[in-house]
Amino acid sequence: MVGELNIDLILNQIEGFPEVGKEILAEKMTLALGSSSAICASNLSSLGLKVAFIGKLGNDIFGRFIIDSLKEKGVDTSLIIIDKKLKTGATVALSYDEDRAMVTHQGAMSHLGSGDIDSGKLKLGRHLHFSSYFFQPGFKDSLHSLFKKAKDSGLTTSFDVQWDPIEKWDLDLEKVLPFVDVFIPNEVELKKLTGRSDLNLAITTIKNISKYTVVKCGSKGSVLCYGDKKIEKTSFLNKNVVDTIGAGDSFNAGYLFKFIKGNSPEECQVFGNLIGAVSTTRSGGTAAFRNLETTMAIAKEKFSYTEQER
């Protein structure tokens, strides 16, 4: 797994919206492992896969919290680069029911680049997942070379683009997607990237360059597209969402868990929906994932899901 690392300070049950010059209260606060890539890595590892992370941190208390959190979930942190000159990034997330407002200081994450990742490191794995392109300027215009290196090294690949904080959506999909096996954006991101406001048109735009496209559609579920197929699967709807932080990253973990084990795309999609839904039953992106058994127990209790149901 290659990507950004930061902590999340999550504020819940907030009385109204913040305004400059005023102060409001949040009933609940959680400090958690943040960043899409780390949440996905942590949850994949909790589900039982062997996961190693390549990212960059400062030599500070947030950095140590991240390493400890990843280690606690069994993620191999030995390839993480610690740079004394940099500060570990942080996100403050204001959570409101099914959505949230976030402010991020990128810190060390913006200093990781394709040059930090050689084929030797990649060959240690079977699959490469990369997330959060726009938060990592070190990969600007060179992401395709990272994916190409992975493909040349015999790995399968996946890519979750994530949000563009400056909303320019400047990414050449034609260059990148030919080296990506599974492309996993959310609905809004795909529309923005393709410049299409209609989801079907957005999907059509990348049909010939993307092998498997999986579009996450929030509480609606997801759409899987490959070849001429377009499969919509409704979510395991959670009507009592604690927060949706990490739902998409958990979806990725669920999808990739089944993908790496060689399941069909449809099975991967259903499991992605399930793991995304499970994530919404706890605060933050990782609390619902300790090991496969406890996660499946939540799945059974909250969504009546058992492995036979596919």
Ligand SMILES: Nc1ncnc2c1ncn2[C@@H]1O[C@H](COP(=O)(O)OP(=O)(O)O)[C@@H](O)[C@H]1O
């Ligand atoms: N309220 C919900 N109930 C059940 N599942 C949900 C809910 N919200 C999100 N999910 C699941 O999590 C997945 C990812 O959420 P989404 O918000 O689309 O991603 P992202 O976090 O990347 O924006 C969805 O595809 C869906 O399967």
Ligand SMILES: [Mg+2]
């Ligand atoms: Mg996402």
